[in-house]
Amino acid sequence: MEYLIHSIDLIAKIVEFVGVMIMFLGLVLAFFKAAGAATKFSHDTYLDIRQGVGKSILLGLEVLIAADIMATVVTEPTLRSVVVLGVIVLIRTFLSLSLQVELEGRFPWQKKAEMDNTP
Numbered sequence: 001m002e003y004l005i006h007s008i009d010l011i012a013k014i015v016e017f018v019g020v021m022i023m024f025l026g027l028v029l030a031f032f033k034a035a036g037a038a039t040k041f042s043h044d045t046y047l048d049i050r051q052g053v054g055k056s057i058l059l060g061l062e063v064l065i066a067a068d069i070m071a072t073v074v075t076e077p078t079l080r081s082v083v084v085l086g087v088i089v090l091i092r093t094f095l096s097l098s099l100q101v102e103l104e105g106r107f108p109w110q111k112k113a114e115m116d117n118t119p
Contacts, residue, residue, distance in 0.1 A: 005074045008070060008073065008074045009071065009074050011070060012067050012068075012070035012071040012074070013067075013071075015063060015066060015067035015070060016063075016064060016067040016071075018063055019060045019061070019062075019063030019064040019066075019067060020060065020064075022056055022059050022060040022063060023056050023057050023059075023060035025056065026052060026053055026055065026056020026057065026059075026060070027053055027056065029052060029056075030049045030050075030052045030053045030056075033045070033048065033049050033052065034049050050103075051103055054099050054102065054103045055103065057099060058096055058099050058100060058103075061092050061095055061096045061099075062096065064092060065088075065089055065092050065093070068085060068088050068089065068092075069085065069089075072084075072085040
């Protein structure tokens with residue numbers, strides 16, 4: 001059983017690393033886009049870079065939530081650990097929701113047609 005707990009903990013740490021790398025590589029890619037568009041940098045270029053960074057942060061946050069859940073599963077289920085996980089998931093979910101609204105201009109449950117038909 002100890003080996004299984006250690007393995008799941010190691011997998012959770014690897015998944016956390018992957019989540020951070022997703023955000024980091026998204027930022028680096030955005031900087032390369034900005035450098036490539038340095039001669040013709042426009043508002044559209046800025047929006048494209050911002051969208052790319054935002055999407056990589058969204059994906060990274062989702063992966064980090066999964067890693068937190070995995071890490072909590074291996075620990076002994078105390079009320080404190082469950083509350084800490086709940087708070088972390090709530091904060092990251094709020095950040096993800098805020099980023100998605102900022103990037104797409106709508107909530108995830110709204111269809112694109114709903115936004116087009118509103119006055």
